[in-house]
Amino acid sequence: MPVIARKALKPRTKPAEVRRDDILRAATSLFVAKGVGTTTIDEIATRAEVAKGTFYLYFTSKEDVVAALRERFVAGFRARILSAIEACPPDDWTGRLKSFVGAGIAAYLDDHQLHDVVFHDHRPDQRRIKGDNPLLGDLSALLAAGTKAGAWSVDDPDLAAIVLFNGLHGAVDHAIECGVRDGSELAANLSALFLRMVRPK
Amino acid sequence: MPVIARKALKPRTKPAEVRRDDILRAATSLFVAKGVGTTTIDEIATRAEVAKGTFYLYFTSKEDVVAALRERFVAGFRARILSAIEACPPDDWTGRLKSFVGAGIAAYLDDHQLHDVVFHDHRPDQRRIKGDNPLLGDLSALLAAGTKAGAWSVDDPDLAAIVLFNGLHGAVDHAIECGVRDGSELAANLSALFLRMVRPK
Numbered sequence: 001m002p003v004i005a006r007k008a009l010k011p012r013t014k015p016a017e018v019r020r021d022d023i024l025r026a027a028t029s030l031f032v033a034k035g036v037g038t039t040t041i042d043e044i045a046t047r048a049e050v051a052k053g054t055f056y057l058y059f060t061s062k063e064d065v066v067a068a069l070r071e072r073f074v075a076g077f078r079a080r081i082l083s084a085i086e087a088c089p090p091d092d093w094t095g096r097l098k099s100f101v102g103a104g105i106a107a108y109l110d111d112h113q114l115h116d117v118v119f120h121d122h123r124p125d126q127r128r129i130k131g132d133n134p135l136l137g138d139l140s141a142l143l144a145a146g147t148k149a150g151a152w153s154v155d156d157p158d159l160a161a162i163v164l165f166n167g168l169h170g171a172v173d174h175a176i177e178c179g180v181r182d183g184s185e186l187a188a189n190l191s192a193l194f195l196r197m198v199r200p201k
Numbered sequence: 202m203p204v205i206a207r208k209a210l211k212p213r214t215k216p217a218e219v220r221r222d223d224i225l226r227a228a229t230s231l232f233v234a235k236g237v238g239t240t241t242i243d244e245i246a247t248r249a250e251v252a253k254g255t256f257y258l259y260f261t262s263k264e265d266v267v268a269a270l271r272e273r274f275v276a277g278f279r280a281r282i283l284s285a286i287e288a289c290p291p292d293d294w295t296g297r298l299k300s301f302v303g304a305g306i307a308a309y310l311d312d313h314q315l316h317d318v319v320f321h322d323h324r325p326d327q328r329r330i331k332g333d334n335p336l337l338g339d340l341s342a343l344l345a346a347g348t349k350a351g352a353w354s355v356d357d358p359d360l361a362a363i364v365l366f367n368g369l370h371g372a373v374d375h376a377i378e379c380g381v382r383d384g385s386e387l388a389a390n391l392s393a394l395f396l397r398m399v400r401p402k
Binding site: 044115120123127148166167186 | 338365367368370375
């Protein structure tokens with residue numbers, strides 16, 4: 001077997017996806033530990049064990065890394081919530097809403113440091129970015145489906161989704177501020193409040 | 202009448218409170234028009250028609266001006282909501298909650314540019330500052346009073362207040378993003394949603 005063929009079978013370099021992931025993990029550790037502002041691309045490259053030139057094969061800037069982490073954060077958050085919902089029987093609407101609340105609280109409590117990193121440059125005037133939140137669509141679809149099935153009564157699912165999402169976000173922010181680690185009691189109380197909001201007239 | 206006495210009767214300088222107000226109004230115009238970051242203290246002093254040294258009699262820095270505007274914004278917001286609530290008969294709990302929602306939406310829609318100026322440096326990790334929001338206490342007290350009177354059933358007024366406040370905030374953010382100028386339809390829909398959340402079991 002010629003040497004060149006063996007090299008192709010056992011590549012010395014990592015696959016692109018693994019390399020990209022190394023860079024994202026290195027950046028996450030640094031951003032959480034010392035903030036985005038004071039982290040340099042040199043530090044990210046060193047920690048990820050890649051040359052600075054390699055960094056630029058994957059990302060154009062530090063903000064590009066933050067954007068990639070934000071996309072991944074939102075996708076992971078959604079996946080965790082949707083899989084909790086899908087674990088419920090299709091007609092268990094109470095269970096579905098409770099799953100949304102419970103998984104949402106747990107995911108935010110677990111990853112709030114990463115949350116703060118990826119949303120660190122979100123300011124009050126950036127309303128359009130907030131409006132792009134795909135979780136609002138998921139929640140609105142859940143509320144509309146439960147209403148269509150006759151389990152709930154929600155006149156405006158989009159508005160109710162905004163209230164539930166922002167209500168949950170604010171309640172977890174308060175819990176984090178108070179040092180809460182286990183979100184199960186909050187999940188039970190919030191679910192009760194939300195279920196009252198959607199129950200039939 | 203001696204000249205010195207006439208001078209005392211007609212002072213050439215404005216009272217301190219008026220001067221301070223001139224500076225705050227000048228700063229507000231500049232901050233809204235061009236942002237806090239690019240506004241200089243020289244510009245604020247020029248627009249307020251005071252010497253730079255006079256500026257420093259009232260404020261230590263630009264951020265000190267922002268803090269004073271923030272305090273005034275919150276106080277004005279609260280006063281507007283509380284006076285709308287107080288205009289309702291004491292036992293009209295539905296009217297009181299509707300007043301909170303309607304006045305809150307109107308006040309935020311009217312002053313959202315100033316809102317964004319005074320909260321421009323609020324980041325996701327500044328949860329403690331958000332926790333100091335006195336409106337949460339007002340809203341929690343309203344929910345507790347209505348529950349005590351037997352009109353509502355709210356197990357945890359503090360948690361319900363967080364959900365209502367953040368829900369309202371998010372709904373108005375969405376409305377601003379969509380270019381809504383008149384908040385009355387939103388107020389009716391949000392009030393209906395909130396009243397369902399607090400109605401007796």
